Amino acid sequence: xxxxxxPPIVVERVQTGVRMEKRLxxxxxxxxxxxxxxxxxxxxxxVLHAFEGKAPFSPQTLKEIEKLRNIYGxxxxxxxxxxxKEQQR
Numbered sequence: 034x035x036x037x038x039x040p041p042i043v044v045e046r047v048q049t050g051v052r053m054e055k056r057l058x059x060x061x062x063x064x065x066x067x068x069x070x071x072x073x074x075x076x077x078x079x080v081l082h083a084f085e086g087k088a089p090f091s092p093q094t095l096k097e098i099e100k101l102r103n104i105y106g107x108x109x110x111x112x113x114x115x116x117x118k119e120q121q122r
Contacts, residue, residue: 046073054117056107063101064094 053061065075082089090098101107109117 052119054109056105057109059105060098060101060107063105064098067097067101068094 061075062072065072068075070078079089
């Protein structure tokens with residue numbers, strides 16, 4: 034254990050079936066892989082930061098995200114979040 038490191042916090046995790054925009058999910062999975070995290074761990078971190086009004090990503094990570102956005106063709110932005118409608122099959 035690293036000096037001054039906090040002990041782990043034991044939590045109960047549950048499986049979820051959340052639906053998400055395909056390219057957004059690809060970017061999240063790519064970022065999780067880059068950071069050596071599970072997708073769930075990455076999402077938990079993002080949400081916990083958002084709940085406190087804190088930015089979840091460093092400037093370097095934002096650069097990595099932008100590269101992944103370009104790779105996967107993710108053009109959606111925050112302003113689009115309330116305009117999304119699922120394609121009818």
